[in-house]
Amino acid sequence: MKIYSAEQLKPGMTTAARVETENGQILVLENTELTSRLINRIRFYRIPEIAIVEEENNESAEPNEPAAAPAPQPKAETGLLQNSTFSQKMKQSVAFKHQQIDYLFLTEKLKSCLQDIVHNNSDVNFDELLSLTSELFRSKKTAIELFDFLYSVRGVNDSVYAHSLNVAMISRMIGRWLHMDSHDLDVLMLAGLLHDIGKLLIPEEILNKPGKLTDEEFQEIKKHPRYGYDILKNQNIDSRIKKAALMHHERCDGSGYPSGLTEDTIDSFAQIIAIADVYDAMTAARSYRSPMCPFQVIGCFEKEGFQKYHTRYILTFLQHIASTYQNCRAILNDGRACNIIMLNNSALSQPIVQLDDNTCIDLSTQSSLYITALI
Template sequence: MRRLTPKELEIGMIIAEPVKTPLGQLLAEKDTEVTRQLINRMKLYRVEYAMVEGTDPDTPEAKTHAAASKTHSQKVAASNEFKDFQLKYFQSIDELKKVFNAAYKDSADIDTTELLASVSDLFTCRKTIIELFDMLFNMRILTDPLYSHCLNVGLISRMIGRWLKLGREELNLLTLAGLLHDIGKIKIPDEVLNKPGKLTDSEFALIQRHPIFGYDILKKQPLDPRIKKAALMHHERCDGSGYPSKLTDKFIDDYAMIVGIADVYDAMTAARSYRAPLCPFQVLSNFEEDGYQKYKTKYILTFLKHIASAYQNNRVILSDGHACNIVMLNQHSLSRPMVQLDDGSIIDLSTRKDLFIKSVL
């Protein structure tokens, strides 16, 4: 392990011990990857150092998780494909900001044609699901969290729509629903929306009003009603546990439900002030625990199966630190596939509740 100050940390390094503020607030768990956001938070909370994996970046150390993950992250960020994606992503962010502000401040009509053109280009230039997620992950540290989240949800929603074999017009409407789902957050002060610590009860109540704010902004727009309903209902859940109206399944619009799944997935795989980003299989596990009650079966099963399948044969790290390859999915427990260790032995994670996939390489 190495002890490094925030200035010495590099994006892609792996945290060897939990990083906490002087008051004990968790900023990053063990085995998480260093991001620009983490470095900035360490500076903000006056955290003097972090322990990271490795003794020398040039030594292999048996190809540990740190070395493998760092190499992958840096490889993606340094690729020509990422540079091209980054430029198009920033252009889409700029367009999204312009749309949000014009619709909110000036009540101007939303130019859906221009918005769709930039996002569709981002989607079609990626060859695989994992490649798209790699690009989105590397963009997290570079952009405004509200607009990057909306852009990501638009892209993920479009992906789900393709898995559901929707037609082109429906795909475009679903993409717009994802892009505009959080427009209501533009009415929430930045100091509340991006607050690093715990929200007060009144602040949390304000955050929970953003679907209503969003619907109020969009209701007079010349948009398909499903786009407006997605803004209003993307936090509603089939069992009535959602907000703002505690609707149950038969009252929730289908587009809102798809956007809600994309919204949760992107939020869980992003870093938060109180936790590190979750690995895709940890998110799948969370969905499996209660998702079948909260989301429409057709949509949640389609999403989970395709996400899990995207990582077939991928290399991962288990909670005990062992590296392995995914060799077979368990259809009844998608977050717990069969894996093969480097010594050739096979572990069925569906029967080993003491182990889980900690990260994807």
């Protein structure tokens, strides 16, 4: 292999190693043929250089000093690795690579829209934004496709816009699981897109602070729901969207903010947005921790979620998200790989797994073992 700068990349080159962002999120897998869209994505994330397989069609560019080269993996006839997992196959598909770019541009469009509302006090027509988000959502035929996609496109170093897009699509999926009609699904998705708009009024040095917030800084962060409601209150949109901005950090036991509301006074859409908001935040990398895998997040919800979140909504979410990953491959905290073969309804974060030697383990009976990653 040889090392090429991002500016030297050309369509048709093949990656010799996977390309990752600073946060460790994968942009392009190894043994992938580059397209113009993928090259633009690499440049957008300011990746300085990548490893390219040495082939005749790469000789026209002037490479930098070559690095030590592992043998490149062979391609399968389908263009996918023959022994790859579902997630790996999805990441290598042409459709996924195109949708990565669509996701990026949609994030930029959301940014432009929210900033226009906040800084120009514009009365925005949300139809196009909602249409584009719905189109991306509908491109995922199953729940596992959607959640794997959202996990795989992580890497946008952004605390508001990409998160809001994710929350919108997760909320719509929860709405589907709750059997909402199409109008309510649209309203719920738009509520997800706009729920964090108040953060645009939080100083960036606080919002994007890499370390732990001081008490004073956290108090400033806690103002964003009220800021969001004040921004949206004069917009010609469903009142549930405005309430979601105001109430998505309220909790059913009264422990939330900004008003310490309890279950009977929190808008139902805000309660759904709250679950999607926390799930997306916990499965994302932070400066102080690695991303949590879905079963770790399910475990956190099981410990305190039934007091803090609406019982029907949290049960529906946990049952479906756990079922989404049944039959998937996983890694245990002791490093062993396994298959998730059966859920424990009373302990969804601790399913029954089968190791590669065909041994089965009920994690609900093994307090020292738990799932740390899905593969």
